[in-house]
Amino acid sequence: xxxxxxxxxxxxxxxxxxxxxxxxxxxxxxxxxxxxxxxxxxxxxxxxxxxxxxxxxxxxxxxxxxxxxxxxxxxxxxxxxxxxxxxxxxxxxxxxxxxxxxxxxxxxxxxxxxxxxxxxxxxxxxxxxxxxxxxxxxxxxxxxxxxxxxxxxxxxxxxxxxxxxxxxxxxxxxxxxxxxxxxxxxxxxxxxxxxx
Amino acid sequence: xxxxxxxxxxxxxxxxxxxxxxxxxxxxxxxxxxxxxxxxxxxxxxxxxxxxxxxxxxxxxxxxxxxxxxxxxxxxxxxxxxxxxxxxxxxxxxxxxxxxxxxxxxxxxxxxxxxxxxxxxxxxxxxxxxxxxxxxxxxxxxxxxxxxxxxxxxxxxxxxxxxxxxxxxxxxxxxxxxxxxxxxxxxxxxxxxxxx
DNA sequence: GACCTAAGCGGAACCGATTCCGCTTACGGA
DNA sequence: TCCGTAAGCGGAATCGGTTCCGCTTAGGTC
Numbered sequence: 001x002x003x004x005x006x007x008x009x010x011x012x013x014x015x016x017x018x019x020x021x022x023x024x025x026x027x028x029x030x031x032x033x034x035x036x037x038x039x040x041x042x043x044x045x046x047x048x049x050x051x052x053x054x055x056x057x058x059x060x061x062x063x064x065x066x067x068x069x070x071x072x073x074x075x076x077x078x079x080x081x082x083x084x085x086x087x088x089x090x091x092x093x094x095x096x097x098x099x100x101x102x103x104x105x106x107x108x109x110x111x112x113x114x115x116x117x118x119x120x121x122x123x124x125x126x127x128x129x130x131x132x133x134x135x136x137x138x139x140x141x142x143x144x145x146x147x148x149x150x151x152x153x154x155x156x157x158x159x160x161x162x163x164x165x166x167x168x169x170x171x172x173x174x175x176x177x178x179x180x181x182x183x184x185x186x187x188x189x190x191x192x193x194x195x196x
Numbered sequence: 197x198x199x200x201x202x203x204x205x206x207x208x209x210x211x212x213x214x215x216x217x218x219x220x221x222x223x224x225x226x227x228x229x230x231x232x233x234x235x236x237x238x239x240x241x242x243x244x245x246x247x248x249x250x251x252x253x254x255x256x257x258x259x260x261x262x263x264x265x266x267x268x269x270x271x272x273x274x275x276x277x278x279x280x281x282x283x284x285x286x287x288x289x290x291x292x293x294x295x296x297x298x299x300x301x302x303x304x305x306x307x308x309x310x311x312x313x314x315x316x317x318x319x320x321x322x323x324x325x326x327x328x329x330x331x332x333x334x335x336x337x338x339x340x341x342x343x344x345x346x347x348x349x350x351x352x353x354x355x356x357x358x359x360x361x362x363x364x365x366x367x368x369x370x371x372x373x374x375x376x377x378x379x380x381x382x383x384x385x386x387x388x389x390x391x392x
Numbered sequence: 393g394a395c396c397t398a399a400g401c402g403g404a405a406c407c408g409a410t411t412c413c414g415c416t417t418a419c420g421g422a
Numbered sequence: 423t424c425c426g427t428a429a430g431c432g433g434a435a436t437c438g439g440t441t442c443c444g445c446t447t448a449g450g451t452c
Contacts, residue, residue, distance in 0.1 A: 016431090017431095051431080051432075058430070
């Protein structure tokens with residue numbers, strides 16, 4: 001037989017490394033939970049996890065990477081619900097209805113995790129992970145609910161409005177309530193899915 | 197006579213301070229022009245302007261404040277054009293047309309100044325300066341061109357799509373051309389201003 | 393012109409993120 | 423079980439942004 005293509009991946013994480021990853025995630029999780037990520041330094045996390053700072057960086061790349069890992073944990077449920085959960089978030093109802101549900105659900109998620117999302121943002125370069133998932137999700141729904149629009153572009157645009165920084169600005173800078181933002185989203189989705 | 201209301205403001209900038217402000221802006225301007233702001237440190241600027249770093253911070257608050265000052269210079273023309281320039285950017289044509297012109301003009305501006313805009317962003321808390329101007333501009337145009345929508349919310353949403361970070365992501369992360377983004381904006385504006 | 397005082401100044405000190413590098417150790421192969 | 427080696431480790435060093443603070447001086451007042 002030929003070799004399998006080499007994305008058979010790098011070596012595989014050593015046992016002690018995996019243990020440290022867990023330790024770090026756990027320690028970081030509680031520190032963040034009690035003080036908010038902005039008040040927690042990388043050294044705080046290293047000390048609490050009983051590892052050197054070098055280890056943090058080896059495992060997670062940088063501060064944003066650590067935030068991202070933390071966030072991912074707390075967000076998987078939502079992602080799964082989109083794909084295979086019960087309607088209207090999951091499949092089984094018209095796309096327009098799922099777009100509304102997505103907005104409400106996502107706004108809820110931001111409301112709780114905005115700080116972490118902002119901290120994780122620098123890592124979320126283009127196509128990486130979650131963002132791509134959300135974009136694809138929206139793109140598919142839009143293709144069905146608003147066939148007269150460029151689904152890809154529109155999906156990215158809608159996502160821009162759900163950017164955590166933007167959200168915090170509207171929420172606290174401009175004083176919108178969560179409810180108002182949900183209504184705003186709904187109105188926008190309605191306007192976009194209306195047939196020309 | 198009574199005193200004028202006290203926003204007759206604080207003392208007034210001392211002559212040497214004003215001189216330093218100019219020196220700093222000039223030095224920073226050329227450094228940024230030749231290397232891009234990301235490659236220029238506050239100390240670089242201080243050295244080039246022959247002042248202490250403390251002076252930078254006294255004048256501009258922080259790095260973002262300096263970037264903002266730099267940006268403002270290079271952006272005033274556009275702001276003026278919106279308010280009192282010739283149509284279609286300025287007044288004199290239907291609001292929908294001006295919305296299209298705004299998008300094209302602003303995308304052009306971002307294309308050139310995205311780096312600076314990103315660096316200045318942390319300063320641009322809620323209502324401060326430019327952002328508020330753009331939001332108001334859009335709000336007024338939308339009130340006329342899309343009376344069936346919540347103008348304030350929609351204005352903020354449209355602005356979110358023009359966020360410099362978002363722009364860079366679409367431009368370089370996702371590979372959109374400037375032209376495609378302009379077309380996307382146009383399509384979106386059309387969809388929103390279409391009567392229900 | 394001398395004096396006063398708050399504005400302004402410079403640069404050392406501080407702080408947190410990130411990098412570097414010499415030492416340690418897990419673990420696959422013999 | 424013993425070895426070799428690359429993965430992993432810790433923490434000192436570096437880097438840039440920001441703050442602090444004792445000294446200087448512009449520019450009113452007398």
